[in-house]
Amino acid sequence: MDLRPVTRCFDRLAIVITLLWTMSTPAAGWGSEATKEVPAERRETLSLADAALRALQNNLDISISRHTRESRLADIIIEQSKFDPTFSINGQYNRIVNPLNRPVFGGTNPNLNQIQIFDQRSHSVTVDATQNLITGGNVDLNYSPSRSSVNQDVARGFLFNPSWTGGLSLTLTQPLLRNAGIELNKTFIKVAQNNAQVEHHVFRDRVMTVIASVEQTYWELVFANENLKVAQTALEAAEELLASNRAKKKAGIMSIVDVLQAEAAVASRVEQVLIAERTIHDQEDQLRRLLNPGEESLRQDMQITPTDAPVTVLEPLSLQEVIDTAIEQRPEIIQAKKNVESGEINKEFARNQLLPTLSLQGTIGLSGLGADYGDSVSRNFSGDFYNYGAGMVLSYPLGNRAAISTYNKRQLEAKNAEATLTSIRQQVIVGVREAVRRVQTDFKRIETTRSARLMAEKQLQAERERLRVGLSITRFVLDFQRDLATAQANELRAIVDYNKSLSNLARHKATTLDRYTLQLE
Numbered sequence: 001m002d003l004r005p006v007t008r009c010f011d012r013l014a015i016v017i018t019l020l021w022t023m024s025t026p027a028a029g030w031g032s033e034a035t036k037e038v039p040a041e042r043r044e045t046l047s048l049a050d051a052a053l054r055a056l057q058n059n060l061d062i063s064i065s066r067h068t069r070e071s072r073l074a075d076i077i078i079e080q081s082k083f084d085p086t087f088s089i090n091g092q093y094n095r096i097v098n099p100l101n102r103p104v105f106g107g108t109n110p111n112l113n114q115i116q117i118f119d120q121r122s123h124s125v126t127v128d129a130t131q132n133l134i135t136g137g138n139v140d141l142n143y144s145p146s147r148s149s150v151n152q153d154v155a156r157g158f159l160f161n162p163s164w165t166g167g168l169s170l171t172l173t174q175p176l177l178r179n180a181g182i183e184l185n186k187t188f189i190k191v192a193q194n195n196a197q198v199e200h201h202v203f204r205d206r207v208m209t210v211i212a213s214v215e216q217t218y219w220e221l222v223f224a225n226e227n228l229k230v231a232q233t234a235l236e237a238a239e240e241l242l243a244s245n246r247a248k249k250k251a252g253i254m255s256i257v258d259v260l261q262a263e264a265a266v267a268s269r270v271e272q273v274l275i276a277e278r279t280i281h282d283q284e285d286q287l288r289r290l291l292n293p294g295e296e297s298l299r300q301d302m303q304i305t306p307t308d309a310p311v312t313v314l315e316p317l318s319l320q321e322v323i324d325t326a327i328e329q330r331p332e333i334i335q336a337k338k339n340v341e342s343g344e345i346n347k348e349f350a351r352n353q354l355l356p357t358l359s360l361q362g363t364i365g366l367s368g369l370g371a372d373y374g375d376s377v378s379r380n381f382s383g384d385f386y387n388y389g390a391g392m393v394l395s396y397p398l399g400n401r402a403a404i405s406t407y408n409k410r411q412l413e414a415k416n417a418e419a420t421l422t423s424i425r426q427q428v429i430v431g432v433r434e435a436v437r438r439v440q441t442d443f444k445r446i447e448t449t450r451s452a453r454l455m456a457e458k459q460l461q462a463e464r465e466r467l468r469v470g471l472s473i474t475r476f477v478l479d480f481q482r483d484l485a486t487a488q489a490n491e492l493r494a495i496v497d498y499n500k501s502l503s504n505l506a507r508h509k510a511t512t513l514d515r516y517t518l519q520l521e
Contacts, residue, residue, distance in 0.1 A: 119151035137174035164376035169365035201331035343414035356396035
């Protein structure tokens with residue numbers, strides 16, 4: 001049988017594959033950007049705990065949430081300040097000069113024969129202190145000393161000219177129906193406190209979200225680094241096989257096809273290395289973005305080397321205990337509970353506003369008169385001159401539609417808050433069950449992928465021995481090399497996915513901070 005046509009066909013195929021290999025192989029310097037050594041000052045080793053702490057210190061979302069929480073704390077003080085006392089001082093000077101059209105008893109002659117001037121001057125100071133009571137009432141303490149005088153022409157009948165008067169009064173107003181009661185008047189303080197606690201748990205949720213994102217990205221970077229080692233090992237194995245095949249070809253005991261197959265495999269492995277290197281840089285950038293080092297730092301290349309090894313031990317899990325922990329600690333549930341509480345508080349306040357306004361008002365006062373300020377004060381507090389009074393005020397808007405509509409609205413809001421709480425609890429339970437299943441499944445994947453990797457190693461070793469004794473061909477060895485690299489990558493992926501699942505489970509349990517012994521202040 002004439003084999004020359006077949007030989008010529010193989011020769012042409014060899015030329016084509018060689019050209020393709022030459023075109024696909026990076027030239028000197030091409031691709032050096034991906035594999036060049038990073039300067040020492042731009043290399044950094046990073047543990048998972050350090051990454052989490054740095055993210056909490058610098059992350060922009062954390063800063064925004066922190067500021068929002070502080071603003072909610074300020075709302076509490078604003079509501080409490082409504083019960084702060086108010087102090088005021090008012091001073092006045094008045095002068096009134098009037099023409100007299102009739103005599104002033106004791107001041108002028110019984111009959112006037114011409115216009116006389118009545119010149120009145122007064123100086124007064126009013127000191128007032130007002131306090132809103134937590135019962136809904138109001139207390140007002142007023143002290144108003146004054147000095148008055150008239151012109152001497154008409155002052156013959158005045159006891160004191162100038163004269164000093166002093167007035168001290170205490171007024172109490174207390175609602176009996178609408179806006180009455182300590183608990184009712186604490187409504188907006190309690191709502192502000194609940195809002196602050198809700199924002200605190202929003203902040204806590206944001207913190208756990210950031211840490212969980214750091215953990216997920218960190219483990220992806222670990223996988224990318226280990227996957228690069230797998231790709232490099234596969235490349236070295238392909239290069240060794242290529243060198244062996246070339247030597248055998250040169251010795252005349254192997255065909256050109258085996259060499260070309262090995263060269264094509266090396267080219268493919270080089271591509272896998274380049275892709276793995278690019279993935280590392282992508283994950284480094286993602287992790288650095290979460291750490292927020294600053295724009296100038298992000299512009300620079302930085303090689304990050306993770307120092308934490310992934311966990312490969314199964315943590316004992318009790319589904320019911322995990323669900324109970326999540327129900328107790330999940331920020332979303334605590335927020336929903338506070339919203340339910342605020343809804344009930346607002347509903348009770350709106351119910352009170354349906355009542356008519358009935359207020360009790362009482363006042364008591366002292367007064368005094370003297371030739372000077374000291375004499376006036378002495379007589380003012382002697383108790384000889386006093387006044388007191390009490391009364392009640394009742395009012396009710398006809399129809400009261402605004403209060404009725406507001407109460408109906410608050411009822412609906414309270415029901416919605418309860419329904420939201422029920423929905424969130426159900427979502428948490430379903431999410432926790434899914435997270436637990438992921439942990440268990442990913443741990444089982446570690447065992448199965450490890451077994452697959454061990455079998456791939458044995459198969460490759462056996463096929464190499466067969467090739468060495470001439471019982472196999474290069475393509476089979478390359479296939480088993482590829483299968484081993486795939487099995488190694490699958491095992492790495494299973495291990496990293498297991499650690500990501502543990503992070504996800506901690507996030508669903510709301511115990512992420514416990515893993516780092518962090519407390520929010």
